[in-house]
Amino acid sequence: MSEAEDKEELGADLLSALKGAPEQESPDVLAGFQRKLRARSGGKFYADGWSTSRHPPINTYLITSLLMLAVLGSVYALLAPLSGEPVKIENTPQPVQVISPKPAP
């Protein structure tokens, strides 16, 4: 029996029902794959756990960096006035006196 006859016997309704998707949305296989590979390779692959993920938590890292910058800036702003003017150091050399050797008696 040919393919066409075979399909005809199966019926158009049944064929279309066959193709009907049974699942809801497909799961996020990537995260599970990365987790498994990281565990099985002893951390050799996907080691950092976020940079290679599909949705890395960029906002968390961005906010943390900005907060750290703000802290450093305020520390600098607080401490800079305390440092005052630098003390001037006199370090000009004294004039050199040349002493001639005493004549022998």
Add this chain to the structure above:
Amino acid sequence: MEPEDKEEARFVARLAARDERAFNELVVLYQERVFRILLRMLGRRDEAEDMAQEVFVQVFKAVSTFRGDSKLSTWIYRIAVNLCKNRVKYLKRRKSDAQDEYEALAEHSALTSGSGFTSGDVARPDQMVEGMQLERVVQLCIVELEPDFREVLILRDVEDLSYDEVCEVTGLPEGTVKSRLHRARGMLKQAVQRKMGERAR
């Protein structure tokens, strides 16, 4: 070599070099198709999800042995089908009752998604319900088929793979694939008629 083949060869080279980003692309590209096949073969969403992750781990392990004799997709399907068959055997040994969960899943999906049936496609609501019911029954009957028949039916009639591709995935000669497919369609039709009859009563 076709430009498409060249591109695939470059991609495979990145995979063989264990490029993590290439693997991310691979998973994103194939996860839906792999998951769909596994879900139909196994009939359980949790099992299919776990198995899909396992398929890509196996691809990661074995990609250096991929010689490009077949398409990358066919090779991935083969890994998926082989893992799936082993899992089915294991679950059968454990006498896992996949049917109940699949029934719930099929019922849920039929009611939530309608799976392709829209009010525009079907003139009357009762016809739509009938269509959804048939779809649900068909999904149940696929899971009840023997794995050898189920795999050829899914690959050919659901995933629309060519006979050559089905042969490559299953490792069977074309004649065997055709005869199994013929028998699988017959068994499916009988099972659906039987189930629809039961429901009508």
